[in-house]
C-alpha cells in the first residue's frame with residue numbers, strides 16, 4: 001500500500017463519520033474537539049488529493065490491461081527488488097528469485113504471442129514493464145529484458161514447432177539468452193568467427209561468444225555462427241541451442257561497471273552438435289535475423305533507460321539537502337522534461353512497431369539513442385546534485401550512473417544507432 005494511504009483511509013473514515021453525524025446531532029453536541037478533528041481531516045484529504053493530482057503521471061492513454069501490468073511491475077520493483085538492490089549489485093547476485101516472481105505474475109507472458117502461452121507480445125507492454133523494473137534496478141531489468149531479446153528471433157523467424165516448443169517455455173519463465181557478440185565482432189557483426197558446419201541431420205558449432213547477458217543462467221540460447229567467415233554477413237546463420245547440449249559450456253563471468261546482477265558470460269562451443277531443425281529461418285539469413293530482432297527490441301533498451309533516469313530523478317527529488325536551491329530546481333526541471341520527452345518518444349516508437357508498420361528500424365534506433373543518452377545525462381546530473389553522497393554507494397544514484405553508461409553500449413552502441421538512422425534517411 002502507498003506510504004500515507006493507510007493514514008488517509010483512517011482520516012477519511014473519521015471525516016465521513018463526522019459528516020454522517022452532522023444532520024442528526026445538534027450543533028451544540030458537535031464539540032470543539034470534534035470540529036477541530038473534522039477540519040484537520042478535511043485539510044489532510046484536500047492536501048492528499050492535491051498531492052495526487054500534482055504527482056499523477058502524464059496520461060499516455062494506455063489500456064486498462066497495460067495499466068495493470070505496469071502496476072504489477074512497479075509493485076514487484078518496490079517490494080521485492082528495492083530491498084535487495086544494493087546487495088544484488090554489490091555481491092553480483094543473479095536475481096533468480098525475482099525473475100521467478102516476475103514470471104509468476106505473468107511478466108514473461110507479455111512478450112510472447114497468445115498462441116504460444118503468452119498474452120500480447122506488444123512492444124509497448126514490454127516497455128512499460130521494463131521501465132518500472134529498471135526504475136529500481138537496471139540489472140534486474142536487463143536480466144529480464146534479455147529473455148525477451150532472445151525470444152524475439154524465435155517469434156519473428158521460428159518454425160511452428162520451434163515456437164510451440166520454446167516460446168511456451170519462455171512464457172512460463174524459462175530464462176533465455178542472445179549470443180551474437182564475439183571478441184572481434186561487436187559492432188561489426190559480419191566479422192563473426194564462430195563456425196558452423198552441416199553434418200547430416202545436425203549442425204556442429206565451434207567457437208565462442210563474449211559478454212552474453214544471462215550466459216550460464218539461461219536454458220535457451222539463440223546463437224549466431226558462420227558457415228563461411230569469408231562471406232561476412234551472408235555467411236551467418238542463427239540457431240537455438242539448449243543449455244545442456246554436449247559441447248556447450250560457459251567461460252568467464254564479467255566483472256562489470258554496471259548492471260552487475262545481470263550476469264554476462266562467455267559462451268564456448270566445442271563440437272557442439274545441434275539438431276538441423278534448430279536453425280532459425282535458413283542458412284545465410286543470420287544477419288537479417290539479428291538486425292530485424294534489434295528493430296523490435298531496441299525500444300526495450302530505450303524504456304530501460306527511461307526507467308534508470310526516472311529512478312535517478314526520484315532519488316534527486318527525495319534528497320532534501322539541496323533541492324531548495326534555485327539552481328537545483330532548474331536542473332530538476334530540465335531533467336524531468338528530458339525524461340518525459342524520452343518516455344513519450346519510446347512509447348510512440350513502441351506503438352509504431354505494434355501498429356504493424358514496416359519502417360521501424362530508424363525509429364527503434366532513434367528511441368534507443370535518444371533515451372540512453374538522456375539516461376546518461378540525467379544520472380550524471382543526479383550524482384552532481386547529491387554532491388559527495390552521489391559518489392557513495394550508500395545512495396542509489398551512483399549505481400544508476402554506472403548502469404546508465406551501459407545503455408549507450410549494448411544492443412549496438414549509439415554510434416551504430418546513428419549509422420542505422422543515417423543510412424535509412426539518406427538511401
Ligand SMILES: Cc1cc2nc3c(=O)[nH]c(=O)nc-3n(C[C@H](O)[C@H](O)[C@H](O)COP(=O)(O)OP(=O)(O)OC[C@H]3O[C@@H](n4cnc5c(N)ncnc54)[C@H](O)[C@@H]3O)c2cc1C
Nearest residue numbers: 178179180181186187188211212213409410411412413415
Ligand atoms: C553489459 C553488456 C551486456 C551485453 N549483452 C550482450 C548480449 O546479451 N548478447 C550479445 O550478443 N552482446 C551483448 N553485449 C555486447 C554488446 O552488444 C557490444 O558490446 C556492442 O555491440 C559493441 O561492441 P564492442 O563492445 O565490441 O565495441 P566495438 O565494436 O569494438 O566498438 C568500439 C567503439 O568503436 C565504435 N565503432 C565501432 N564500429 C563503428 C562504426 N562502424 N562506426 C562508428 N563507430 C564505430 C563504437 O561505437 C565504440 O564506441 C553486451 C555488452 C555489455 C557491455
